[in-house]
Amino acid sequence: MKRVETQILKLLLESEKSVWELLDTSWFTVKDFIDAINRLFSEGIIGVKNDKIYLTEKGLKIVGKRVLDFKVETCDVCERKGITFNGEFKEIAEKFSQIVRDRPQPDASFFQGYMREHDVISRVALMHYYNDLTDKSFILIGDDDLLSVALALTGLPSKILVLDIDARLGEYLSKVRGKYGLNIEFQQYNVSDPLPKDLVGKFDVFSSEPLETLSGLKSFLSRGIACLNEDGVGYVGLSTAEASPKKWKSVELMLLKMNCVITD
Amino acid sequence: MKRVETQILKLLLESEKSVWELLDTSWFTVKDFIDAINRLFSEGIIGVKNDKIYLTEKGLKIVGKRVLDFKVETCDVCERKGITFNGEFKEIAEKFSQIVRDRPQPDASFFQGYMREHDVISRVALMHYYNDLTDKSFILIGDDDLLSVALALTGLPSKILVLDIDARLGEYLSKVRGKYGLNIEFQQYNVSDPLPKDLVGKFDVFSSEPLETLSGLKSFLSRGIACLNEDGVGYVGLSTAEASPKKWKSVELMLLKMNCVITD
Structure with a gap:
């Protein structure tokens, strides 16, 4: 069976x-x-x-x-994330929820969707766990989840640049920047276009929730990795609901061939 | 920095x-x-x-x-394992501790060492979480951890075969088998020798805590994978203390080239 x-x-x-x-x-x-x-x-x-x-x-x-x-359950404290957060992260989770209440709604023509708010903060917490937050320069390839806002709320990264195809997101982030004094830069960009040269090798961390077609994955990941400096790190979301084991294997091979190691 | x-x-x-x-x-x-x-x-x-x-x-x-x-901590409930176990697993954890009290001590000449007892049960629980325990046939490439005993105590696997270089382990398992009525088979085997042909493609699950040299890893993993049938699954331990990111990358590439997908 x-x-x-x-x-x-x-x-x-x-x-x-x-x-x-x-x-x-x-x-x-x-x-x-x-x-x-x-x-x-x-x-x-x-x-x-x-x-x-x-x-x-x-x-x-x-x-x-x-x-x-024989009872085995997903850990109900961390939901299989393996980490828990506290201190300022709790406050940031609340602020984040308030701020993103009027977020632009997903545009189906861009294949958008977004993470639960708690999961966004968990991702930031994971970055902090790995010391990839403080004084780090970030590039986000796509930002449907408004991870940029959560990152900026911590005040820890040295730079946050969002690349996204959706101009409405740029307008929204510009409003957020003005209203809450958050330091987020935005550049409209379609991952099928070549990467602007001045971004190559300039960042410590990239994060992306790529399109889950193989060509989409390849575009998002190769752009993100190209933006990293030598000791750089990427955080990438990939589901099991849409991506088969075969696709996972292709993506993993792709990452390794781009000189990355898969950790968690 | x-x-x-x-x-x-x-x-x-x-x-x-x-x-x-x-x-x-x-x-x-x-x-x-x-x-x-x-x-x-x-x-x-x-x-x-x-x-x-x-x-x-x-x-x-x-x-x-x-x-x-900003406080981020390893989840203290599951210790980053993501799962928790209960029910019969609690009892098996106790029985396991009792039984293995007189285990053969690690032999440095075989580069042995073993997992904490709680971690062994966690590994079995993870297998159950992924439905890789009930009615499955197991091959263990090395068994310093006495995972075979924990597996057998559940009574769920259909077969458990241990391959190990250490004849003392065979004697110990034979004693355990007699005393507690546990169904564990043992075959003395050195991973540098060719795999017995009758084992190829015959098992649902392998588990191994390989030697962490690259050649050791390759021997253990390729043997394990060769024993699996088409839909088979492997559970492998690799540390960050001894294996550099470069070695992790080699191992991951190796696994993918052997047509495996890395999940957790």
């Missing part, structure tokens, strides 16, 4: 669940997940009742209940 | 620390760490008093105390 299938069966053994609840805790692509659901259904291992998916008698026989005696 | 240096300074800003305390929280190689300590000392940025390292006046000026207002 495939790994995606055993995961679904284990979740259903705990209790019946909606397809969304199952999908939410899956670390496989949506496509592989749906294929597995269909396969399990057609084989009579799972059934559907009142929009909930459940294990059939046949399914129950296959799984074996002893599995349930 | 290099990343390893800023990390040391941030830790010293909290309080003076012994070199061991600093090293314990460092994620750089021991060599890079010691080089950094020496450089900071020769530049008068840190000093030593009563075996404790402290920031000098000059050092304090360089760091800037605002850094301290």
